[in-house]
Amino acid sequence: MNGSRAATLTLAWRLASFRRENLPWFPIVVLCTLAFLAIFADVIAPHDPQVGLLGERFRPPAWQQGGSTAHLLGTDHVGRDVLSRLIFGARVSMVVGFTAVIFAGVVGTMLGILAGYLGGWVDQVIMRVTDAWLALPALTFAIFLAAIVGPSEMNIVIILGLVYWTRYARVVRGEVLSLKERDYVRLAIVAGCSKRTIMRRHILPNVVNSAIVLATLMLGVVIVTEAALSFLGVGVPPPKPAWGLMLADGKKGLMAGYWWLTVLPGVCIMLMVLSANLLGDWLRVKLDPQLRQL
Amino acid sequence: MTRAVEDVSFTLGDGETLGIVGESGSGKSTLALSLLRLLPPAARHVAGNVRFEGEDLMAKSAVEMRKIRGKRIAMILQDPMASLNPLFTVGDQVAEPLRVHEGTPRRRAWERARGLLGAVRIAAPDMRVRNYPHELSGGMRQRIVGAIAISCGPRLLIADEPTTSLDVTIQAQYLALLRDLQRAQHLAMIFITHNLGIVARMCDAVAVMYAGRIVESGPVREIFNAPRHPYTRALIESIPRLGESNGRLTAIEGQPPDPAALPEGCAFHPRCPVRLEKCATERPRDSVVGGGGHRTACWLHG
Numbered sequence: 148m149n150g151s152r153a154a155t156l157t158l159a160w161r162l163a164s165f166r167r168e169n170l171p172w173f174p175i176v177v178l179c180t181l182a183f184l185a186i187f188a189d190v191i192a193p194h195d196p197q198v199g200l201l202g203e204r205f206r207p208p209a210w211q212q213g214g215s216t217a218h219l220l221g222t223d224h225v226g227r228d229v230l231s232r233l234i235f236g237a238r239v240s241m242v243v244g245f246t247a248v249i250f251a252g253v254v255g256t257m258l259g260i261l262a263g264y265l266g267g268w269v270d271q272v273i274m275r276v277t278d279a280w281l282a283l284p285a286l287t288f289a290i291f292l293a294a295i296v297g298p299s300e301m302n303i304v305i306i307l308g309l310v311y312w313t314r315y316a317r318v319v320r321g322e323v324l325s326l327k328e329r330d331y332v333r334l335a336i337v338a339g340c341s342k343r344t345i346m347r348r349h350i351l352p353n354v355v356n357s358a359i360v361l362a363t364l365m366l367g368v369v370i371v372t373e374a375a376l377s378f379l380g381v382g383v384p385p386p387k388p389a390w391g392l393m394l395a396d397g398k399k400g401l402m403a404g405y406w407w408l409t410v411l412p413g414v415c416i417m418l419m420v421l422s423a424n425l426l427g428d429w430l431r432v433k434l435d436p437q438l439r440q441l
Numbered sequence: 442m443t444r445a446v447e448d449v450s451f452t453l454g455d456g457e458t459l460g461i462v463g464e465s466g467s468g469k470s471t472l473a474l475s476l477l478r479l480l481p482p483a484a485r486h487v488a489g490n491v492r493f494e495g496e497d498l499m500a501k502s503a504v505e506m507r508k509i510r511g512k513r514i515a516m517i518l519q520d521p522m523a524s525l526n527p528l529f530t531v532g533d534q535v536a537e538p539l540r541v542h543e544g545t546p547r548r549r550a551w552e553r554a555r556g557l558l559g560a561v562r563i564a565a566p567d568m569r570v571r572n573y574p575h576e577l578s579g580g581m582r583q584r585i586v587g588a589i590a591i592s593c594g595p596r597l598l599i600a601d602e603p604t605t606s607l608d609v610t611i612q613a614q615y616l617a618l619l620r621d622l623q624r625a626q627h628l629a630m631i632f633i634t635h636n637l638g639i640v641a642r643m644c645d646a647v648a649v650m651y652a653g654r655i656v657e658s659g660p661v662r663e664i665f666n667a668p669r670h671p672y673t674r675a676l677i678e679s680i681p682r683l684g685e686s687n688g689r690l691t692a693i694e695g696q697p698p699d700p701a702a703l704p705e706g707c708a709f710h711p712r713c714p715v716r717l718e719k720c721a722t723e724r725p726r727d728s729v730v731g732g733g734g735h736r737t738a739c740w741l742h743g
Contacts, residue, residue: 330523336479337518338538338589339511348537352528 171429174422181419185238192231193219197386199226205400208407221407223393224400229407232388233415239389240419243303244370250308251369252362255315256354262316263323264346273316280313286375293381303382307369318361322354356431363427367420374416390416443701445471445484446653453597453646458623458630460640460661462676463650464697469633472650473599476631477514478506494596512542515590516599520606521583525574531558531585532570538592557588562618580611584618591622598623599631604639616643637680641665646734649673652698652708655727659735669730669737672709707740715741 184191203226206218220229262273280288292306326332327350335345374391376382383389390412397408446468453459461469474480476491478498491498493514498506510516518524525534535557536550545553551570558566561584574582583603590598600619604612616639623630632643640647641661648658649672657670668674675693695712698704704711710720717740725738 330518330520331526334516334518334524334586334589335526335537337477337510337516338541339507339509340537340541341507344541348529349526353526 171425174426174429177418177422178426181237181241181415184234185241188235188238192228192234193217194228194231196227196231196235196388199223199228201226205405207405220411221405223396223408224405227388229393229411232393233390233411236388236390236393236412236415239300239383239387240370240373240391240416243300243307243373243383243389244366244419247304247307247311247369247373248362248366250304251311251365252315252358254308255312256319256351256358258312259316259319260323260346260350260354263320264327264342264350270320274320277313277316280310281317285310286372289372289376290379290381293376298381298384300383300387303373303376306376307372310372311365311369314365315358315361318357319354322357323350326350326353356434359434360427360431363423366423367416370416370420444653444703445700446475449489449648449650449653449655451646451648451655451658453629453631455596455629456623456627457646458632458644460632460634460644460647461650462635462637462640462647464635466697466700467650468653468700469650470601471653473516473601473631473633476599477510477516479510508542511538511595512593513595514597514599515593515595517583517586517590517601517603519602521579521586522606524586525582527574529573530570531572531574531577534574535570535585535588535592538589542593553592554588557592558585560591560622561585561588563588580607580615583607583611583615587615587618587622591626591628594626595628597629597631599633601633602635604634604636612639619643637676649676652703653700654708654738656709656739657735657737659731660733663731663733663735667731667735669735669742670709670739671713671715671741673737675714707738717741 199222203218203222204224206215206222206226207213208219208221208229211221218228218230220233222228223232258273258277262270289306289310292309293302296302296306332345332349335349340348370391373382373389374394377385377389377392378395383392385392393412394409394416397405397412400408449468449472451459461472463469471480471484475484475486476498478486478501480486486499489499493509498509501509525531532551532554535554536545536547539545539550539553540547555566555570558569563569563581563584569577569581574585577585583606587603603619604615607615619630620643622628630643632640634640644661646659647661647664648655649664649670650656651672657664657668657673664673665677668677672693675691679691679693681690693712698708698711704721706722707713707716707720707725710716713720720740723740725740727736727738728742729735730737730742
């Protein structure tokens with residue numbers, strides 16, 4: 148208990164010591180904006196994202212010919228306001244994306260540390276399960292799970308977590324195998340620390356960086372998988388606006404020139420994934436005392 | 442089965458220092474780790490016992506052993522650069538054994554850590570506790586490792602080549618520091634090294650190891666003045682001396698034996714300049730050859 152509190156305290160202290168001028172403004176601004184939109188979607192969105200007017204179908208964005216200021220970013224195939232759907236979609240994507248990544252990350256990292264540090268049969272069991280898991284195509288496996296538990300946001304998070312934890316377990320285990328041979332781990336053993344203390348104080352903090360970097364990369368994968376699941380009808384249930392779902396729906400209109408239906412949600416996904424990656428990279432450097440600028 | 446260490450026996454009193462010398466691979470570190478019951482998974486402890494303050498360490502449970510390590514028996518490892526966790530401040534790491542073994546609250550443990558840094562003569566301990574390992578020099582890091590070792594007031598300190606990666610001036614300072622700490626806390630110390638000069642300066646008694654066995658042991662003075670075993674003699678002769686240079690350094694001919702295929706009889710006989718016929722067939726027995734418990738296992742004296 149004490150150890151983990153100390154760890155979070157040092158983390159908090161480190162975060163507080165970051166100099167303002169070094170902050171990565173681009174990802175912070177993008178993610179904060181998205182978070183703001185997601186939280187206050189009800190107030191900000193100009194229209195109901197789930198109800199469309201059939202008379203207003205396929206309106207282009209306001210600056211194009213035929214567009215109107217009533218629908219700044221145009222409307223989709225059933226006349227729903229694209230801007231409003233993007234704003235509400237931010238909520239779905241952020242919640243699903245982040246929680247799934249964190250869920251998979253926590254499960255995968257813990258199992259990876261256990262497998263790597265304890266070795267023996269624990270390692271065998273965890274890694275053989277991981278191997279079997281990785282042998283299944285992620286998307287097929289996700290569809291299979293989704294078909295069993297039924298579509299809902301909560302279920303999507305659990306499914307994505309269950310599908311992707313193995314990636315973390317693999318990476319983390321490999322890292323732990325090298326960490327546990329380091330002299331400071333041996334010194335901790337010689338100093339009489341229990342296995343739990345060593346895993347928590349000496350192994351975990353040293354693998355967190357890799358896990359964070361992996362998480363930022365996984366965020367993109369997770370959002371795209373969520374999109375694919377939504378497209379296949381086993382993801383976020385349809386009237387709800389999710390970026391992936393919008394992308395999938397809009398594909399049909401792409402050849403007919405309705406570019407805004409795919410490009411705009413695509414840009415949103417790209418911005419979010421890019422920001423998460425940039426933020427992760429910055430965090431990785433900042434959390435390493437040797438790379439941190441003095 | 443390969444026997445990395447066999448037939449080794451010694452006693453060490455309060456406040457005494459025992460030096461264990463030998464070539465690389467002679468089983469020095471394995472011996473030290475087996476005292477703490479920390480042999481690597483592939484190695485096994487077959488027979489023998491370790492008595493520490495009247496208790497048999499071999500009969501302890503894993504949990505009891507853990508309470509002994511770091512608290513009553515501490516150890517210093519070779520490489521100060523790698524012995525500290527790069528992600529935690531020095532204060533955190535010096536405080537760790539206190540928190541693990543004595544449940545000292547964080548703030549109090551940090552207070553003690555400051556005191557300990559002072560005790561190992563680190564300048565400005567109040568500032569240094571907040572430093573990360575990479576901000577310190579090798580000598581300082583090794584002193585921090587020393588501070589971690591003595592933090593819980595151990596009775597026995599095992600130092601496994603603690604100065605091999607330090608340069609000579611820092612080495613001398615560190616040895617002086619260890620000596621002072623030992624005197625102040627009346628510590629027993631086992632000093633593993635291949636440097637006879639350090640043994641002469643630091644230790645009360647020496648045990649010379651060759652191929653997993655102790656070939657000669659006794660008080661430092663005895664061993665240096667009247668070495669009996671040809672291996673010990675060769676070791677002492679191979680120390681370079683000022684003013685006696687004939688251009689070449691003396692070395693022991695041949696290679697240390699492979700522990701998986703030890704020679705019959707005395708393990709040293711293929712390299713021994715004064716071997717007898719039975720050295721190749723019969724293993725010499727340990728016998729007393731001088732004062733203060735000076736013993737050797739050699740047919741010349743058996």
